[in-house]
Amino acid sequence: MTGNPSALRRLLQPVPPRDIARETAWLVLAGPFSLVAFFGVLAGVVAGIALFPLIVGPAVLAAVLDGARLLGAGHRRLAGALLGERVPAPRPVALEPGLWRWLKMRIGDPLAWRAVAYLLVRLPWTLISLFLAGLLALYAGASISYLVLWFPFHGAALPVFGIQSDAWAGTLVWAASGIAVLAALPRLIHALTTVDRGFVAGLLGRPLLSGRVRDLEESRATAVEDAALRLRRIERDLHDGAQAQLVALAMRLGLAKEELGAEPVDLGQVRDLVTTAHANAKQALTELRDLARGIHPAALDAGLDVALSTLVARSGIDVRVEVDLPRRPPPSVETIVYFSAAELLTNAAKHTRSPVRLALTEDGGVLRLVVADTGAGGAAVVPGGGLAGLADRLRTVDGELSVASPPGGPTTVTAAVPLPR
Structure with missing residues (x-):
């Protein structure tokens, strides 16, 4: 039950x-x-x-x-x-x-x-x-x-x-x-x-056994597929970004080494090669930092409330944040709630410039993330859409996504995730 x-x-x-x-x-x-x-x-x-x-x-x-x-x-x-x-x-x-x-x-x-x-x-x-x-x-x-x-x-x-x-x-x-x-x-x-x-x-309610088994099978398949997609994205970002910068860095350092061994030494050219290599190194560090933030945001180390405040500060829209958590959720829940908030704020920014409300509360052992805006409305969970993908990811932790978005607005999206007792 x-x-x-x-x-x-x-x-x-x-x-x-x-x-x-x-x-x-x-x-x-x-x-x-x-x-x-x-x-x-x-x-x-x-x-x-x-x-x-x-x-x-x-x-x-x-x-x-x-x-x-x-x-x-x-x-x-x-x-x-x-x-x-x-x-x-x-x-x-x-x-x-x-x-x-x-x-x-x-x-x-x-x-x-x-x-x-x-x-x-x-x-x-x-x-x-x-x-x-x-x-x-x-x-x-x-x-x-x-x-x-x-x-x-x-x-x-x-x-x-x-x-x-x-x-x-x-x-x-x-x-x-x-x-x-x-x-x-x-x-x-x-x-x-x-x-x-x-x-x-x-x-x-939901069927007790068969429905639960089916939900677990679908959640497992979603989690495996999501992990594979994330791994391919990380591999692609490493290959196209940081790896390319590091290859360029190695090449320019190699050229600088050859120039230093030549007679006479062209210090101007060596200086240009080292300057370019230094820029490649800084760019590689920036891309690695951004990649690491996409895997696990550093702000989450300080708690979900701090991470959400940091996320809102970078969102570019007017967001009112309300966080009321009597205890800190598990790291896995924090991560999925953080990325759910990021995706919902991105969707809100596409459809409205009015103030957005983001509330995070715990009620009866359930963590609830609510993102509400006064946009045009009409949002729905449709197969293949962004909200459907978010609902699938939430189901991997027994979470649910509900959308209230009548034509003309407002739109209220609620993500509910049960917390372990």
């Missing part, structure tokens, strides 16, 4: 008041949401299956499944905000060109069908949860309020739960039972939402 405590351990832990409020809000808000989603998706699936022999049937079913996936994403975000259940989003469907392929991929999307299963399972559990929690809350309120209501009722029974006492002193027993139920109510709500957490993680 996730990196959170197990269900049994979570049930036995004390429930903070803040969590009680959030879990209660989950029951109240997710209930109507699930009710509407259930009947909408159920009607759509039935209509799509019934019309399947017709041309419009597959299109209706594909649209409903796409909507179910969006509804599942809504539940997943709501669970993350209220229940603290951070479930990684499933990977988008790899669509192929052609109407038939599009329909086949949409209708055969297992993650969409898992979202449908979640909505079908979620509704009865929502009704049970609301009924139990509401029933106990009503009993607690009625039995405690009977302390006061006993007087206007003249000792008569309340119209709910048969609460009645001939003497006022008997209302204390009812009130005590109501207080006990009220004290146990948060634990019951916590138990009910623990089951909800299991539904969200099991049905709305």
Whole structure:
């Protein structure tokens, strides 16, 4: 499931008041949401299956499944905000060109069908949860309020739960039972939402084994390909840059040596050769320094915040940097986040000259890099594009890339990388 405590351990832990409020809000808000989603998706699936022999049937079913996936994403975000259940989003469907392929991929999307299963399972559990929690809350309120209501009722029974006492002193027993139920109510709500957490993680997240193996295989292939590309780039840069300068240096020093052995010695020519060789040496050092910076920026030795500030200073655009890290990430994470920031700032510089916001924070064991600008928008992760390559590199460390860029802007790109515990 996730990196959170197990269900049994979570049930036995004390429930903070803040969590009680959030879990209660989950029951109240997710209930109507699930009710509407259930009947909408159920009607759509039935209509799509019934019309399947017709041309419009597959299109209706594909649209409903796409909507179910969006509804599942809504539940997943709501669970993350209220229940603290951070479930990684499933990977988008790899669509192929052609109407038939599009329909086949949409209708055969297992993650969409898992979202449908979640909505079908979620509704009865929502009704049970609301009924139990509401029933106990009503009993607690009625039995405690009977302390006061006993007087206007003249000792008569309340119209709910048969609460009645001939003497006022008997209302204390009812009130005590109501207080006990009220004290146990948060634990019951916590138990009910623990089951909800299991539904969200099991049905709305990534597949546990096969999907994880596939992600690891793809991440390994991406890492190997990326390493090979970097090695070829280093070899090319060394061959075309520093190596050429060093060859020229050796040649000019050799010529200077021959001139020094000749009679008479042409000091002017020797001086020119040594001057040129000195320039070649400085150029080779500069190119080697730039190459080393591309492999591992020296500013990272002082920490990711210093490295990002140095990167922003060289970017040539107005960037507002916000870094809030309670601890230093591992070197591998620092490096990939640094180069991700470099690529995102380069993309931002191409499309906007307005101020850019770069924020780096850690929340719940996840490092989040956010780059936002007010450009024209329209950015998207497309196969073969720069953002797709960045997403592939992030997956090598279990990271994710999300892009929000409606037409007209603004554009917000978020890179999330889980940190080892």
